[in-house]
Amino acid sequence: MLKATQILGSCASGLVSKPRCSGGLSFISVSAKPLSYSSSSRRATSTNSSFLPKFPARGTRCLRPFHLPSTRSESNPDGGSASSVAVQHSAGNVRKINFCQWCGGPTKHEIPDGEEKMRAICTVCGKIAYQNPKMVVGCLIEHDNKVLLCKRKIQPSYGLWTLPAGYMEIGESGAEGAIRETWEEANAEVEVLSPFAQLDIPLIGQTYIIFLAKLKKLQFSPGPESSECQLFALDDIPFNSLAFSSMFVTLNLYIQDVKTGKPKFHYGTINKRPGTSPSDIHAFTLDYHLQC
Numbered sequence: 001m002l003k004a005t006q007i008l009g010s011c012a013s014g015l016v017s018k019p020r021c022s023g024g025l026s027f028i029s030v031s032a033k034p035l036s037y038s039s040s041s042r043r044a045t046s047t048n049s050s051f052l053p054k055f056p057a058r059g060t061r062c063l064r065p066f067h068l069p070s071t072r073s074e075s076n077p078d079g080g081s082a083s084s085v086a087v088q089h090s091a092g093n094v095r096k097i098n099f100c101q102w103c104g105g106p107t108k109h110e111i112p113d114g115e116e117k118m119r120a121i122c123t124v125c126g127k128i129a130y131q132n133p134k135m136v137v138g139c140l141i142e143h144d145n146k147v148l149l150c151k152r153k154i155q156p157s158y159g160l161w162t163l164p165a166g167y168m169e170i171g172e173s174g175a176e177g178a179i180r181e182t183w184e185e186a187n188a189e190v191e192v193l194s195p196f197a198q199l200d201i202p203l204i205g206q207t208y209i210i211f212l213a214k215l216k217k218l219q220f221s222p223g224p225e226s227s228e229c230q231l232f233a234l235d236d237i238p239f240n241s242l243a244f245s246s247m248f249v250t251l252n253l254y255i256q257d258v259k260t261g262k263p264k265f266h267y268g269t270i271n272k273r274p275g276t277s278p279s280d281i282h283a284f285t286l287d288y289h290l291q292c
């Protein structure tokens with residue numbers, strides 16, 4: 001179940017057909033800013049798929065694997081600078097903790113010795129409440145050139161479509177969590193085939209891991225959190241009615257791979273564009289897109 005997710009993690013823009021690096025991995029930074037190609041975008045080619053939303057790439061680079069630019073943007077925690085290649089090191093939306101989760105005592109907010117970030121520290125027992133990103137796991141289920149989507153019957157994003165996904169539980173692996181979420185949301189039994197994408201959303205402290213999967217049998221129906229479940233042909237995917245930026249990115253990357261006939265594993269960072277509405281899932285940049 002994915003009940004309180006990336007309301008802020010808007011995304012969306014230009015997923016481009018990727019230039020390949022000789023090392024097998026490529027780096028792509030994509031912006032939703034229309035028609036604002038940078039000089040470095042010459043090597044990018046627009047996606048011309050009949051079923052893909054049309055988005056231009058602003059900047060595209062091929063770098064050695066994991067050689068990230070050193071540019072940093074720490075001044076704007078709501079999405080970074082205007083540069084699509086800026087490394088996002090914002091603090092993100094950290095929840096304020098007023099009481100200790102262990103003893104119930106009031107907390108103070110200080111930077112502990114030897115650390116750099118403000119933490120909630122219990123004034124009674126002295127324990128420090130660390131807040132760390134949450135892992136969301138889900139399945140991209142392929143069947144007969146279609147993918148399975150669920151229409152959400154819960155907030156946020158009520159009535160919008162998503163891949164079956166939700167928070168990973170302690171005690172299960174990522175693949176187990178994705179299988180469980182698929183069962184809960186779509187009453188579908190699936191077999192995980194391979195990891196497909198890891199998408200980080202620093203602003204809201206979430207990391208998505210999406211697996212390619214197949215149905216064990218052709219049976220699915222809405223679970224308690226879904227009002228509909230449906231297999232969509234790729235050119236029928238409701239891109240204007242998707243629930244989350246992560247799903248928008250995942251489905252676009254998948255379509256690209258299908259078009260090229262080369263399934264890949266994708267890593268990327270979804271950064272919300274500054275000044276955009278939190279509910280606009282198309283207002284994002286996809287940075288550090290690595291694929292192999």
Ligand SMILES: [Zn+2]
Nearest residue numbers: 100103122125
């Ligand atoms: Zn305490």
